[in-house]
Amino acid sequence: MAKVDLSRISLRPFKLTDVDDFMLWAGDDEVTKNIRWKTCNSREEAQTFIKDVCIPHPWRRSICLDDHSIGFVSVYPWSGDDRCKADMGYAVASNYWGQGIATKAIKIALSQVFNDFSDLLRLQAFTYVDNKASQRVLEKAGFLREGVLRKYTYIKDMKICLDQKIILGESSISQHKFKLGGSNGEELYDTKVPLKLKVKFYWTIIRLTMLYETEC
Ligand SMILES: CC(C)(COP(=O)(O)OP(=O)(O)OC[C@H]1O[C@@H](n2cnc3c(N)ncnc32)[C@H](O)[C@@H]1OP(=O)(O)O)[C@@H](O)C(=O)NCCC(=O)NCCS
Known part of the structure; x- marks a missing residue:
């Protein structure tokens, strides 16, 4: 596969119409084995997960290549006295590994989340x-x-x-x-x-x- 030009990588919230692209990586055990997500085994499961988990999440973004979902990055803020901190998670479709895409996505996320969550340190x-x-x-x-x-x-x-x-x-x-x-x-x-x-x-x-x- 030709090397991806990283200027084509962007982050945006998930949409229900991502389902087919989403299945390509969220349905891959290699991608989910190191994260808490269960591998999506059907289109229906993927649709429900996008609707009930990804879209309502406080800060979960689709990593997109030309607006097609090829992964995710999430930031989950703590609350109350722990509002100074947040947990980050991410994954990229396995056919795009090793091209700097996760690093680029995380750098984009870093440029946004400290503004989006004012107590975050x-x-x-x-x-x-x-x-x-x-x-x-x-x-x-x-x-x-x-x-x-x-x-x-x-x-x-x-x-x-x-x-x-x-x-x-x-x-x-x-x-x-x-x-x-x-x-x-x-x-x-x-x-x-x-x-x-x-x-x-x-x-x-x-x-x-x-x-x-x-x-x-
Ligand atoms: C981890 C993951 C997100 C990396 O995505 P990616 O787009 O390939 O990441 P990048 O290309 O930005 O960087 C990968 C770096 O790891 C290095 N790397 C890859 N495999 C490695 C290994 N076995 N040992 C050491 N370094 C390794 C690469 O060489 C590269 O570093 P370099 O740029 O200095 O050469 C991807 O492998 C993934 O989605 N894995 C499954 C989900 C997961 O593990 N998520 C993180 C949970 S904490």
């Missing part, structure tokens, strides 16, 4: 520790690496907790037990989880914060 983004492309994008856009967050969140509909010893960074993880459970709250120890899977969960649960802050 701190923009934070979380990436998996092994998502090097995403970390590089954030660095190129001016974010600073702040730290690694352990035992920080649940991933999609799977409730996963790690044994505290793992959290404390012991060198061998094979001897530790994993707590696995379903979304209905039941918890069980599964000592039969193969080591390979345990390693994956270990890397999955650890996230990295990248920070973009203004002077105040």
Whole structure:
């Protein structure tokens, strides 16, 4: 594919008419595997998601190439005493990776969100520790690496907790037990989880914060 001229990249709110373009990337497991979104499996699902989630979102923009949706960037502001901060998320259609599109989209977003949210001082983004492309994008856009967050969140509909010893960074993880459970709250120890899977969960649960802050 010919290299995209980045002046053709723009951000705008989602529209219901984006659905066919949206399916091309939001229906791709490669794009959704590192974000909280479920992969869209049908046009109807995509339409509902655009209508009920993307359009009402406080600040979610479609990354567009010549006005066709090829990804998204979102900024979710906190409220109350935490109104100084917001979380950023983004993704780009996999056939456009490696061309500077996410970096360009984030830079456009940075030029807008501090005006759109007057209390905003701190923009934070979380990436998996092994998502090097995403970390590089954030660095190129001016974010600073702040730290690694352990035992920080649940991933999609799977409730996963790690044994505290793992959290404390012991060198061998094979001897530790994993707590696995379903979304209905039941918890069980599964000592039969193969080591390979345990390693994956270990890397999955650890996230990295990248920070973009203004002077105040
Ligand atoms: C992460 C993502 C948004 C990057 O989009 P993109 O448009 O390819 O990003 P850019 O082209 O602006 O920059 C990518 C950078 O990462 C680098 N990179 C890519 N893979 C890499 C790897 N495995 N290790 C190190 N660097 C890597 C590229 O070389 C490039 O850096 P460079 O310009 O210095 O060469 C895209 O891969 C994506 O949508 N992934 C799935 C969703 C996701 O992970 N979202 C972020 C959640 S935190």
